[in-house]
C-alpha cells in the first residue's frame with residue numbers, strides 16, 4: 138500500500154485518531170508519519186478540537202460525558218448530565234433566563250459548608266498538575282518547595298474550613314518541616 | 320403511625336417539600352439503563368443502611384411490587400405518577416410514618432420529599448434539608464457556582480427546591496377566582512394548579528400553590544414567599560366563605576353528608592365532590608360530630624389503589640359499591656367514636 142499522504146512511498150505506519158467520535162485512519166510512510174506527529178503536538182489545537190470540534194463541526198458539538206448535543210437537549214427539554222450545563226453554557230443561558238428570570242444561583246450559607254464548588258475543584262486540579270510538575274522538574278527545586286508549601290497551605294485552609302482538625306494538625310507539621318528543610 | 324391525611328386540617332391540607340439532586344458527571348436518568356439505575360439504587364441502600372435521622376430511618380423499598388401497591392403510593396402522594404409508570408425497576412427510601420422519602424432515579428437521581436399535614440413549610444424543609452445534607456456530604460452531588468444544583472430539567476436549577484401547600488378553597492373556586500390568583504402569583508414566581516383533574520369538575524376544590532422559580536432565589540426566600548402568599552389566599556378564602564348564604568350552605572353540606580352515609584354506589588369522582596363539601600361543612604362548624612381529618616382520609620382511602628389494597632382486586636362497578644360501603648361504615652364508626 139502506498140502512503141495516503143504523499144502517494145510515493147510505501148506506507149509503514151497506521152495512524153488512527155478519534156475526534157468527537159469520528160474515526161480517522163491513515164496509512165503513512167515513515168517520512169509523512171513524522172511530519173504528522175510533529176504537527177499534532179500543537180496542544181491547544183488538540184484540546185480545542187476535542188471539546189469543540191472544528192468550526193464546521195461546531196453544530197454537532199456534544200457532551201463528552203453523556204453524548205448529548207444541544208439539539209437533543211432542546212428536543213427533550215432535558216439535559217443529559219451535569220456536565221452538559223458546562224459544555225453548553227452559552228447555549229443554555231437564554232433558556233435558563235426565560236424560565237427563571239435569573240442566570241445566577243444565590244447559595245444559602247449552610248450549603249457552602251458541604252457542597253463542592255467549581256472553585257474547590259479547580260484548585261484541586263491545578264494542585265494535581267502542580268504536583269506532577271514538581272516531580273518532573275527536579276532542576277527547579279526552590280520553586281517546587283514554595284509550590285509545595287503553597288499547596289499544603291491551601292489544603293490546610295480547606296481542612297480548617299471543613300473542621301477536619303486532625304488533618305489540619307498534620308498539615309501544619311508538614312508545612313513547618315518543609316519550611317525548615319534545606 | 321399517622322399519615323398526613325390522618326391529621327385534622329382546615330383550609331391548608333398539606334405541605335410538601337421536594338429537593339432534586341444528581342450525581343456529578345453521571346448521565347441523568349433519561350440516559351441511564353436499568354443496570355446503572357440499579358447500581359445507583361444499591362449505593363443509596365448501602366449508604367442509608369445504618370443512618371438514623373432525627374425522624375428515624377429511611378427504609379429501602381424495591382418497587383418491584385403489586386400494581387395496586389404502587390398505585391396506592393401515588394394516591395398517598397408518596398411517589399409521582401411518572402415514577403409509578405417505571406416503578407418496577409426503581410426503588411424508594413421511606414420513613415416509617417411515610418412523611419420523608421427519596422425517589423431514586425425519578426427525573427433526577429434523587430428526589431427528596433417531605434409531606435406534612437397543614438401548612439408546615441419550615442418543619443418540612445428542615446427534615447428535607449437534613450436528608451439533603453447527608454446526601455451532599457456522602458456523595459459527589461452535581462453543583463456549580465453559577466447555576467447551583469444541576470438538574471435534569473433546567474426548570475429545577477439553582478436550589479432544586481419545590482415547595483408546595485395544598486389548599487382546600489371551595490369558596491374561591493365557587494366565585495371563579497382561581498385563574499385570577501394564578502395570574503397574579505405567577506408574576507412573583509409562584510403557580511397554582513388543581514390537584515385532581517382540573518376542568519373535570521371533580522377537583523374536590525383542592526389546589527396546590529408552589530414556587531416555580533428555583534434559580535436566583537434562596538431556599539429561605541422561596542419558602543417565605545410561598546408562606547406569605549398562602550396565608551393571603553387562606554384569608555381570602557375565609558372572607559369569601561362568609562358570602563355563602565347560611566341556609567344554602569348548610570343544605571349543601573348536609574346533603575353531602577347524607578349521601579356519604581347512605582349511598583350504595585359511589586364513583587371516585589362523586590366521592591371526592593361530596594367529601595370536599597363535607598370538609599367545608601366541618602371546617603365551618605356546621606357539621607359538629609365528625610372530626611376534621613375524615614374528609615381527606617376518605618378521599619385518599621377511597622381511591623382505587625387504596626381500596627384494592629384493602630379489599631383485593633375489583634372491577635370498577637364492584638369498586639363503586641365497595642367504596643360506598645366503606646364510606647358508610649367509616650362515618651358510622653367515627654360517629655360512634657370507634658375511630
Ligand SMILES: [Zn+2]
Pocket residue numbers: 140141142143144145146165166167168169170
Ligand atoms: Zn508519505
Ligand SMILES: [Zn+2]
Pocket residue numbers: 200201202203204205216217218219220221
Ligand atoms: Zn452531558
